Amino acid sequence: MALKKSDLYTSLWKSCDELRGGMDASQYKDYILTLLFVKYVSDKAKADPNSLIDVPTGGSFDDMLAAKGDKEIGDRINKIIAALAEANGLQKVIDLADFNDEEKLGKGKEMQDRLSALVTIFNDLDFRGSRAEGDDLLGDAYEYLMRHFATESGKSKGQFYTPAEVSRILAKVVGISTTTNQDQTVYDPTCGSGSLLLKVAAEAPRGITIYGQEKDNATWALSRMNMILHANEVADIRKGDTITSPQFTKNDQLQSFDFAVSNPPFSVKSWSNGLDKDYGRFEFGRPPEKNGDYAFLLHVLKSLKSTGKGAVILPHGVLFRGNAESTIRKELLKRGYIKGIIGLPANLFYGTGIPACIVVVDKEQAAARAGVFMIDASKGFIKDGNKNRLRSQDLQKIVDVFNKQTEVDRYSRMVPLAEIADPKNDCNLNIPRYIDSSEPEEIQDLDAHLHGGIPERDLDALNGYWDAFASLRTTLFSQNRPGYSDLAIDVADVQQTVLDSAEFKKFAAEVGAKVGHWFAAHRDDLAAINKKTTPSDLIGSLGDDLLARFKPVALLDEYDVYEQLMSYWHNVIHDDVFLIMNQGWLDAAKPRKTIEDKDRKLSEAPDLVVGSGRSASKYKMDLIPPSLMVATYFAEYQTYIDELGTAAEEAVRVVEEYTGEHAVEDGLLSDAMDDEKISKALTTARLKDAKREGSDPDEVRALQHLIELYDAEAATKKAVREAQAELDLAVLKEYDNLTEGDVQSLVLDGKWHHTVAKRIEGEVDSLTLALVSRIEDLGESYAETVGELDTEMAKLAGKVAAHLADMGFIA
Incomplete structure (x- = not known):
């Protein structure tokens, strides 16, 4: 299996x-x-x-x-x-x-x-x-x-691999897509193990002709193997230093390509060692002898056809460093070759922790280019071990915004070439010069602190919420004076008031319905998963449709919604699809014995254990978890077990309460204690001794009662274990009764749809909590005026003075 x-x-x-x-x-x-x-x-x-x-x-x-x-x-x-x-x-x-x-x-x-x-x-x-x-x-x-x-x-040896998410961005922003033809060409002059080239090729389902060059012998061999492993046996991967010994030349000129991508080593100091011919690459200026970043960028540019497009990963220094690099940058901008710049988060790459950027170059219609499209994507990532990683939503947002040239506040902007060339900027392309991605500082209103009330401008900043929940503002606030409002309810009641509002409930219901309609539109395709399914096409269709449906929804960020689907896809659904493709719905749903491999030190945690001790059977349910089976077929019995569990907890509490009262020094149960611990065994032993010694009858009765409580506790716990064992066995048998329709219903509706819906519901809860938190902050910030605080301070100062006087200290 x-x-x-x-x-x-x-x-x-x-x-x-x-x-x-x-x-x-x-x-x-x-x-x-x-x-x-x-x-x-x-x-x-x-x-x-x-x-x-x-x-x-x-x-x-x-x-x-x-x-x-x-x-x-x-x-x-x-x-x-x-x-x-x-x-x-x-x-x-x-x-x-x-x-x-x-x-x-x-x-x-x-x-x-x-x-x-x-x-x-x-x-x-x-x-x-x-x-x-x-x-x-x-x-x-x-x-x-x-x-x-x-x-x-580690840092010194991790440059053979470009993170898949970054590779996909490069492929998409240079325009490789489903319409790309097989005879079109893509070139990577520093191809490493070939991972970047292969991610680019994956964006062209019709195929694309691959060319690459790699300096390191072992990494070049790895790239050749990689191409064969990925069914690109005819890819032309050559060995040698791209700058000093370019292998793709024709008639003493560099060969040109439709697309080029590259993640060259950053700021190489020895880039020109052995260089005796520049192949016209440095017509706009020669890069500094001790920094090779522009050597690679210019090589890529020279290697593009007249309509060619390229994307190169480089350190941010290429955007603003002066001298020779400034001269080259000005020439590239003057000719319109730089189409865009994408600033990435720090610590994405394995060879370095510094932040990098993607420089997108495009020769097509370069002369007519009037601006450079910039994106500051430096804040969109998730921690992954000791590195940062782009989430699906970060990748998708970068690609959508760049390809549609959409201006987003504090994120992206089309910067006119005239502004870049202005003497105050002098062709400096440092992104923060043109995009302020910092969160705006909160302005404290002195008038509000002096006279009370919440400034209307702070409430107006929440207009997105008031547009969605029209009457909520008047419910939460009352006018204090022109330009200022007061909270109309206690600050502690804000959250419940928001959650109870009819508009919020309507909004949450509409979001749930939208998810339901989205899933219903794809359910037949999901039910048809078989060995011919292409998972990437499947999730592509699901994700694109979800983004489109939530784009017009107020308040919710469609990319946050998209991330809920994609993270669940990567963590769960993709595995499920793999199983269904390989085994079919019914077989994929069958329990299997856990893997125990002592030689390889592998041991799976079971989802279900039937029996006990050495005779116990341990099972994994890869497709349908036991909890879903219980919720669907054994809900009433689970309620019964929960009730038994509550009774067992109560029995434990009674024992703890009784021993806490009497198992203390000089208490009725003190003689049954052993190093301040008490147990049934110690209690039984002490009872036997107490009877033999003719001890205090109250102690004997206390010991007898405690044993009864211990017995009651044991009985309730045993009932829980037996009931759970009975349920576990029933659940295991129920898997054998499932039809293909049952499996599809459980997986599609009970698992996938339900989970995605709950995750997106969590996004609704999050934006609501953000509103509540902001209102609470405003309410508390302006709750007391300066005058009220002064009065309170005077009262406290008077109390302190009185206490000092009472102690004989006179100011």
């Missing part, structure tokens, strides 16, 4: 990391990704006899399996990879990692066990049908591993 995608990747990473030993992640990735490559091409050759990769006898993953446990396994794996490399002209590409290296993999039995375990891990993966079934299992697994390797490799 197939695991959920997330479990599969987690298992893969944990297993691989467990076997890494003392090797650095940047080195270890070469071993792991080589095995992944061999496994993939072997599986693909089995499924597709016309595969472009020839898997020869003695050069397959099955041959690696046959080497498990062999004391010469390292040498055998090297020979297997060599045979595969020779058959496909991939020497110095897939055979760089030495699987017989004792320093990295251990000696003798240690190497034998480690490599045997690694081969076993990859044998669990099956890539034969992943693309045919519309879901890129391999691509996602590769992405998962690369992200973890980049995270583990």
Whole structure:
């Protein structure tokens, strides 16, 4: 039975990391990704006899399996990879990692066990049908591993990977889309492992012709493998330094492309070492000798066709540094080549923690360009471990706003070239010069502090709420004097007043109905999920429609709503879709036994346990959680268990109350205490002694009563356990009774729709709490006038003086 995608990747990473030993992640990735490559091409050759990769006898993953446990396994794996490399002209590409290296993999039995375990891990993966079934299992697994390797490799070695979210932004802002033709070209002069190029290619479902160059030999090999792994076997990836030795030239000129993207190393000091020809790249000025940022930008620009478009990730310094860079910047602006600039959050990238920006260049209609479109997206991110990460809503907002050139207050603006060229700016492109993204400071109203009342201008700033909840303002406020209002209710009652208002209830109901209509429009498509479904197309349709439906809704930010869907998609629905695609609705819903693998140190937490002790059976319910089954089919019995639980809690409370009263020093139960703790065993032992000793009858009765309470507590807890065990068994059996229609109803309506609706309902609650918080702040800020505070201070000063006088201190 197939695991959920997330479990599969987690298992893969944990297993691989467990076997890494003392090797650095940047080195270890070469071993792991080589095995992944061999496994993939072997599986693909089995499924597709016309595969472009020839898997020869003695050069397959099955041959690696046959080497498990062999004391010469390292040498055998090297020979297997060599045979595969020779058959496909991939020497110095897939055979760089030495699987017989004792320093990295251990000696003798240690190497034998480690490599045997690694081969076993990859044998669990099956890539034969992943693309045919519309879901890129391999691509996602590769992405998962690369992200973890980049995270583990540290700053100096993490530059082989561009975060997927940033890569997708570059692809979308240069205009690659469903209309892009297969004969159009995309080029990355610093392609690293190829992750950026592949994300760009993924935005062009018809296909696109890929070109790339990478300086580092091991990373270049990784990129070649990556292209094959992602079915881009014909991608042209060349080796060498792009600036000093560009490989894509024709007739002594740089070859040109339709699109170019790049995430070059930031501020390289040695960029010009060995440079003897500039290929016309520096016609607008030569970059500084100690900083290569503009060398890469100018290379990209020169590599574009007359209508070409490019996007380059660079440090913010390129926007404002002076001298040679200022000269180049002015020339680019004068010719209209810079279409836009997108400021990104800090700490997104694995090679550096500094904030970066995307410079978008566009040669098409450059002469007519009258401005530069700027976005300050520096505040839109989420913490993810020790890095920051763009959320789905951040990515989507950047792309929508940039492509539609939409001006959003404190976020985006079309800045006229005349303003940029004005002497006070002097072609400085630093984003804060043109977009103030800071929150406006709250202005304190002295008149209100002196004479009371809440300033109307502060209430007018909440007009979005008053437009949506028309009568709420008059309910909450009464006029104090012209320009000022008072809270008409106690500040503690504000939240309940808002929640009880008919307009708020209507607004919340309309939001819920809108979510219902949105889900109903897609329910048939969701019910039709099968092995041919393309998950990216599915979520794309769902997300775009949700954004469109909530764009006109007052108060709610459509991107916040969108994020609720997308985060749930990434965390849950995508896994569910994967299971349904691979197993069908019915089989995906069946319980499975938990995985217990001591060798790989893997142990799944069960969703349901039937039985106890060693005979207990532990189950995972990947698609339909037991809680949903209980809520749907056993709600009344769950209520009964809840009541038993309440009775058990009450029994515990009674025991605690009774012992708290009597199990104290000199109390009736003091002799039953042991180091200030009391238990049934101690109580029973003390009762036996008390009877034998003829102790105080009150103590005997107290001990007897406490034992009765302990028995009652035990009985109620036992009733809860037995009832829960009965329910668990009934739930397990109920899974066998489910029809496909039942499964679809549970998953689509009870799980997906219900959860998304609740999440969006949470957005409504959040905006309401924001209103309440603001009103409470205003009410408390202006609750007392300066005069009232002075009077109160005088009273307090008088009390202090009186107390001092009473103590004999005279001022």
